[in-house]
Amino acid sequence: MKSATWIFLPLAILLAATIILYPNFAQRELEIAVRKEFSTLSPEQKKEILSKFSEHWNQEYKQSGWDIKPAPNDLKDEEYFLVTGRFITSAKINQISQENPELILEAKNKLRPTIVEEWVSKGRPLTIKLGLDLQGGMRVAMKGDFEDYASKLRESYIKEIENLKKTVADPSADEKEKKKATDRLEEIESYFELSPSRKLLELEKAKLIIDNRLTSQNLTEPQVRIQKDQDSIEVSLPGVTNSSQILEMIQNTETVEYRLEENDNSAGNGLTYGAVIQQEENRVLETGKREDTDIVKYQNLVKQKLGKTEQDKFLLSLEDKYKIPKDKYRVFAYWARGSNQNSPLLPRRFIVLEKAIALDGRDMRDARPSFENNSFGYIVSFTLTSNGAEKFFEITSQNKGRNLAIVWGDKVVSAPTIRGAIAGGVAQIDGSFAKEEAVDLANVISEGALPIPLRVLEMRFIGPTLGIESIEVGMKAVMIGFVLVMLYMLLIYRLSGMVADIALFANIIILSALLSLMGFTLTLPGFAGIILTVGMAVDANVIIYERIKEELQAGKSAAVAVAQGFDNAFWTIIDSNVTTLISGVLMIRLGNGPIKGFAITLCWGIVTSLFTSLFLSRLIMDILVNKLGIQKLQIGFKKLES
Amino acid sequence: MFDFIKYKYVSIGVSLALILFGFGYTFAIHGGFANSLDFNGGLRTVIEFDQSVDRKKLETYFGENNIEAVLLLLDKEKNHYQIDIGLGSIDSIFEKYKQKNALKPTDKVEVSGIDALISILVSDFGITKSKVLSANQVGAVVGGELSSTGVTLLGLTMVIILAYISFRFQFKFALGAIVALTHDLILTVAFIGFFQIKPSVPIIAALLTLLGYSINDTIVVFDRIRENASGNLNETFGQTINSSINQTLGRTFNTSFATLISIVAIIIGGATELFDFAYVLTFGIIIGTYSSIFIAAPLVDIYDHVIRRVRG
Numbered sequence: 001m002k003s004a005t006w007i008f009l010p011l012a013i014l015l016a017a018t019i020i021l022y023p024n025f026a027q028r029e030l031e032i033a034v035r036k037e038f039s040t041l042s043p044e045q046k047k048e049i050l051s052k053f054s055e056h057w058n059q060e061y062k063q064s065g066w067d068i069k070p071a072p073n074d075l076k077d078e079e080y081f082l083v084t085g086r087f088i089t090s091a092k093i094n095q096i097s098q099e100n101p102e103l104i105l106e107a108k109n110k111l112r113p114t115i116v117e118e119w120v121s122k123g124r125p126l127t128i129k130l131g132l133d134l135q136g137g138m139r140v141a142m143k144g145d146f147e148d149y150a151s152k153l154r155e156s157y158i159k160e161i162e163n164l165k166k167t168v169a170d171p172s173a174d175e176k177e178k179k180k181a182t183d184r185l186e187e188i189e190s191y192f193e194l195s196p197s198r199k200l201l202e203l204e205k206a207k208l209i210i211d212n213r214l215t216s217q218n219l220t221e222p223q224v225r226i227q228k229d230q231d232s233i234e235v236s237l238p239g240v241t242n243s244s245q246i247l248e249m250i251q252n253t254e255t256v257e258y259r260l261e262e263n264d265n266s267a268g269n270g271l272t273y274g275a276v277i278q279q280e281e282n283r284v285l286e287t288g289k290r291e292d293t294d295i296v297k298y299q300n301l302v303k304q305k306l307g308k309t310e311q312d313k314f315l316l317s318l319e320d321k322y323k324i325p326k327d328k329y330r331v332f333a334y335w336a337r338g339s340n341q342n343s344p345l346l347p348r349r350f351i352v353l354e355k356a357i358a359l360d361g362r363d364m365r366d367a368r369p370s371f372e373n374n375s376f377g378y379i380v381s382f383t384l385t386s387n388g389a390e391k392f393f394e395i396t397s398q399n400k401g402r403n404l405a406i407v408w409g410d411k412v413v414s415a416p417t418i419r420g421a422i423a424g425g426v427a428q429i430d431g432s433f434a435k436e437e438a439v440d441l442a443n444v445i446s447e448g449a450l451p452i453p454l455r456v457l458e459m460r461f462i463g464p465t466l467g468i469e470s471i472e473v474g475m476k477a478v479m480i481g482f483v484l485v486m487l488y489m490l491l492i493y494r495l496s497g498m499v500a501d502i503a504l505f506a507n508i509i510i511l512s513a514l515l516s517l518m519g520f521t522l523t524l525p526g527f528a529g530i531i532l533t534v535g536m537a538v539d540a541n542v543i544i545y546e547r548i549k550e551e552l553q554a555g556k557s558a559a560v561a562v563a564q565g566f567d568n569a570f571w572t573i574i575d576s577n578v579t580t581l582i583s584g585v586l587m588i589r590l591g592n593g594p595i596k597g598f599a600i601t602l603c604w605g606i607v608t609s610l611f612t613s614l615f616l617s618r619l620i621m622d623i624l625v626n627k628l629g630i631q632k633l634q635i636g637f638k639k640l641e642s
Numbered sequence: 643m644f645d646f647i648k649y650k651y652v653s654i655g656v657s658l659a660l661i662l663f664g665f666g667y668t669f670a671i672h673g674g675f676a677n678s679l680d681f682n683g684g685l686r687t688v689i690e691f692d693q694s695v696d697r698k699k700l701e702t703y704f705g706e707n708n709i710e711a712v713l714l715l716l717d718k719e720k721n722h723y724q725i726d727i728g729l730g731s732i733d734s735i736f737e738k739y740k741q742k743n744a745l746k747p748t749d750k751v752e753v754s755g756i757d758a759l760i761s762i763l764v765s766d767f768g769i770t771k772s773k774v775l776s777a778n779q780v781g782a783v784v785g786g787e788l789s790s791t792g793v794t795l796l797g798l799t800m801v802i803i804l805a806y807i808s809f810r811f812q813f814k815f816a817l818g819a820i821v822a823l824t825h826d827l828i829l830t831v832a833f834i835g836f837f838q839i840k841p842s843v844p845i846i847a848a849l850l851t852l853l854g855y856s857i858n859d860t861i862v863v864f865d866r867i868r869e870n871a872s873g874n875l876n877e878t879f880g881q882t883i884n885s886s887i888n889q890t891l892g893r894t895f896n897t898s899f900a901t902l903i904s905i906v907a908i909i910i911g912g913a914t915e916l917f918d919f920a921y922v923l924t925f926g927i928i929i930g931t932y933s934s935i936f937i938a939a940p941l942v943d944i945y946d947h948v949i950r951r952v953r954g
Contacts, residue, residue: 133843456778477911481904488900525847528919532851535901536858539893542900543862546893568869575810576861580854582806583799587850590795598847602854 007623010616014506017513022116023126024516029112030083032096032104049102056099061085061092090221091135091239098240126516129221130238131523131597137238140247142454144203144231146194149452156257157188158356164188199231202451207233210250212447223521232457253450254409256441258359260395261403261415262329262352273324273331273352280322281349294318298333298347308410318350330355335411337377337432345437351412353405358395363388367445369438377432380442389425397421406431408441478531482508485538493545495630499620500541503612507537511608515601525598533605536577540613544569559625566618573614581606643888647880650940657825657937664832677728678840679712684728685735685756688775691721691767700725703766708734722775727759738762755779800824803857811868814945819860822938826856829933830926837921844919852926855901859894860934866890867939880943887935898931 038046057068066085088111097104113123120126132139167173167181203226210233214222223236240246267273277294284293291297301311315331318324324331333347367382384392395404396418405415406429413431433441486504489497511533515522548565556564584606587599624630646653668675679686691700697713700723704711712726727735732755739751739758742765751758756779764771800820807816830852839845866886871879905927908920 456776473911477908477916478904480911481907484903484907485900488903492896524844524916524919525850527916528844528847528851528923531901531904531923532854534904535855535897538900539858539862539897542893542896546890546896549892550889572862572865575865576858579803579806579857579861582802583854583857586795586799586802590798595795595846595850598850 006619010506010619013510017510019116020120020126020513020516021509023114024128024512025086026114026116027084027086028088028114030085030088030093031110031112032081032083033110034080034103038103049100053100053103061096089130089135089239091130091137094137094237094239121517124519128512128516129519129521131521131526132236132238133524134522134527135238137236138240138246139234139236140250141227141230141232141234141457142251143457144199144206144233144452145455146199146202146231146452149202150192150194152255153192155355156357156360157191159358161185161188162356200226200228203228203231203233205451206454209447209450210235213249213252213443221521230457233454247456251450251454251456252444253453254444255361256364256445257357257361257407258395259330259332259353259356259405259407260358260399261405262354266329266352267322273322273329274350276322277318277331277350277352295333295347295349298350302347311410324352326355328355329353332405332407332410332412334415335413337434345411345434347411351405351415353407353412358404359384359388359391361445363391364445367442369433369435369442378435378438379428379430380433380438380445381426381428382442382445384425384427386425389423392425392427393421393423408444413441478527481531482534485534489538489541493541495624496545496548496621499617499624500538500545502620503541503617504534504537506616507533507605507608507612510612511601511605514604514608520600521597522601523597525595526601529598529601529605532602533609536580536606537609537613539576540569540573540609541617543572544613544617558631562618562621562625566614566621570614573610577606577610643885645884646887646935647884647940647943650936650943653936653940657829657933661825661829661832664829664836668832668835672835672838675835676838676840677730678842679726679728680843681841682729683779684726685732685759685777685779686724686726687756687759687763687777688722688724689763689767689769690773690775691723691769693721695721695767697723707738709738729755735759735762799853807861807864811864814942814949815864815868817945818938818942819857819864821941822860822933823853823856825937826852826926826929826933829929830922833925833929834922839918839922842918844916845922848919848922848926851923852930855927856930856933859897859930860938862893863887863890863934863939864942867942879946883939883943887939891935894931894935898927901927 038049041049061068061083064085064087066083066088069082069084093111111125113125117123117126164181164185168178168185170178173181207224207226210224211222214224214235214237221238225234225236226232227234235250237246262272262274264270264272267276281293281295298311298314301314315333318331319326319329329352332351332353334349334351335345336348337343337345363384365383365385365388367380369378369380371378397420399418400420401418403415403417405412407413408431413433414429416430429441431437431441486501489500489504491497493500508530511530520526544565547568548561551561551564551568552558581603584599584603587595588603677684697715700711700713709731710728711731714724714726715722735755735758736751737747739745739753739762740747740749742762745751753761756777760771760774760777763769764774800823803823804816804820807819827849830849833839834841834845863886866889867883870882870886870889877885902924905920905923908916909924
């Protein structure tokens with residue numbers, strides 16, 4: 001081997017690896033965005049929030065050596081704080097914004113990329129991501145409720161099915177049309193059948209939407225996984241402790257749909273069911289018992305936050321009470337604010353709508369909130385898809401004078417009267433919303449509602465402080481272990497031990513750089529893989545040196561002994577590593593989650609340790625023996641000379 | 643030079659005895675393996691308690707009612723506790739529920755375990771339902787994951803390793819390696835049962851690490867045997883095995899010691915979260931080292947003898 005020239009290869013690899021690893025250890029800058037609303041607060045309020053923040057900061061983050069600029073005490077109207085420090089984990093970032101909801105705007109925290117990241121990966125972070133088990137956080141598994149999904153889907157086809165059935169039963173219709181209608185009926189029926197592949201498709205849609213929702217919350221490194229065999233979605237949120245708010249946001253299945261209000265004469269005698277309900281409510285009110293009206297009872301249900309099922313039950317009971325035909329109509333509540341804009345959004349009266357959904361979320365394309373000057377509050381304007389625009393035109397032209405209710409979730413938020421046909425596919429929802437609601441509604445329309453309701457299957461928390469402590473202690477322990485191993489090698493094999501230590505060190509650097517580049521998330525099992533890698537790398541060197549020792553004992557010269565030792569050890573090392581590699585590759589292919597994480601670090605660890613022990617070690621030994629002419633290789637406690 | 647082969651039946655006997663003792667102790671004394679929510683499933687609730695309720699109070703409460711619960715304080719300020727209860731305590735929960743609702747012991751309970759649990763907690767601690775932040779019947783995540791893929795994985799890995807070693811060495815070596823591997827796995831599982839270590843993801847990682855280590859260790863010894871056996875007619879196969887083991891002893895000791903250092907550092911360093919992992923791995927490495935010397939190599943010798951006798 002022409003050692004002197006070959007030495008550039010490992011040097012180049014090591015240099016590249018070190019550069020890639022630089023962001024992990026570098027002093028980093030984190031932008032923490034301050035809420036815009038913060039600047040509108042009174043000075044006392046500001047001071048209170050800031051002093052709380054600074055107290056907490058000094059307690060928790062000062063000791064990690066994190067510096068914050070501008071200092072929280074003299075923050076004026078700055079848009080963000082700039083935090084500088086090392087080892088800023090996503091868990092910590094999320095923790096800071098969760099602990100200070102009044103001060104920090106979740107959506108804009110940003111870890112500034114280092115020079116290396118700008119050059120190597122165009123701004124993509126190169127730091128090794130840590131799994132929930134290492135940095136703490138929350139994991140939720142949610143099961144898709146496909147029964148609920150199917151029943152909602154049915155409602156959206158009620159009208160069409162009705163029309164088709166009419167056609168089929170109509171004796172005057174010609175055969176061709178009847179055939180077409182039956183075919184279409186069959187097609188629609190097939191929509192309600194939920195095959196596994198169909199379920200997976202819906203889960204994938206849901207995953208995409210959850211991804212979007214989480215990104216808009218600026219949670220760093222959230223992970224959303226589909227678990228096919230369980231029809232469930234698993235969400236991992238590093239650093240998030242028990243946040244029911246985030247869970248609610250993920251699970252939120254609110255949809256936006258349009259339903260026509262009942263006919264003018266739906267209850268007979270020229271009355272609507274809505275009017276009948278209103279008469280009864282007025283009668284109760286006249287007796288002076290406001291609490292006995294159904295709407296107040298319903299408001300109380302809402303205020304108690306008993307959940308959707310209770311509310312649904314109540315509305316169903318109203319349908320029974322007023323004998324409303326369930327196959328045609330459904331009772332909803334009309335939600336609005338009181339006379340001033342700060343009063344809460346509450347159900348104000350009951351409204352009866354057609355059961356059939358006229359238009360739904362799939363017909364809408366894009367939406368944005370805007371501020372309307374002549375009304376109070378926000379409105380949401382939206383665009384319809386071409387298909388939706390067509391339907392919208394049809395509805396508005398055929399139902400002039402009727403009310404078209406806009407139902408958000410289960411709330412009727414607006415029920416404008418159709419004045420004439422609307423073409424072009426642009427419309428507005430006027431519900432005098434507060435800003436947040438308008439933003440929420442616009443988000444639901446434009447990114448789509450969750451296609452399936454999700455029920456929490458299980459939720460687990462890994463305490464963030466526990467996680468951080470354990471990683472700090474764990475890291476220290478592994479470092480100590482690593483140093484001890486190196487000392488041991490030095491003690492046993494002296495100069496050769498130093499070579500082994502260099503190889504071991506290079507091994508860890510190259511392996512970490514590889515994992516960084518791959519965007520690998522390091523979990524505890526992954527950690528185990530690295531420990532095993534260290535063990536195997538040490539082993540390779542030990543095998544080699546024991547062989548060299550034997551050759552020296554047999555009286556060979558250092559140069560020959562080194563060459564023979566490496567040659568003799570070569571197949572042993574290959575065989576033992578290949579068998580381990582085989583099981584590793586199988587684990588990657590078949591295993592999931594923790595097993596996969598372990599296997600990935602193990603496999604790459606084998607590759608790097610083969611390189612460092614068989615190539616790098618040999619190279620250095622070659623140079624020592626052949627170029628530098630060292631004849632006394634001290635292997636073991638006895639000095640062995642040629 | 644120590645004669646390892648001479649004592650092969652002793653070492654195999656010791657292993658079998660250890661395995662029997664480990665499992666016997668696990669089932670006779672502990673009544674089985676330790677339960678963990680990760681592995682067996684159970685009830686997991688998160689509750690916001692009144693500030694006056696602390697860990698001690700909760701512990702006495704669950705102790706009095708014979709319910710085994712693992713408590714985790716999630717949020718100090720809001721006093722959020724996560725309470726994990728294994729399926730084994732379901733009966734105690736139902737019993738308490740029957741008492742509360744004045745049901746006869748023979749009556750059938752119409753609610754699920756999780757609803758019964760919430761109902762008794764809500765009434766005993768005087769909290770409203772909205773303070774129950776989450777309540778779930780937790781599925782056996784790790785257990786499920788393992789049972790679905792673990793068995794195929796293990797089987798397939800063994801078959802391929804068997805094929806590789808047969809190809810690179812001889813079938814008798816492959817057989818010895820596989821038996822040694824199985825031996826390590828079983829003995830370590832016995833250890834887990836003996837010390838009632840709760841099965842979890844890190845424990846699985848430790849088992850996998852151990853398998854990788856054990857294979858590696860065994861192959862190094864085998865490799866020496868293969869090398870020494872070729873063209874050597876002066877020694878019996880048993881003698882060759884013996885001298886090979888002795889030749890690799892220095893390497894075996896050094897490697898095992900170096901690997902153990904890094905794991906023991908975890909225990910001394912106080913990384914509590916990694917303790918179980920480190921214990922299992924420490925034990926596993928000792929077993930893995932032991933098995934490649936005392937189990938794997940002697941088994942090759944025994945198999946060799948049997949084949950010779952069969953072939954006459």
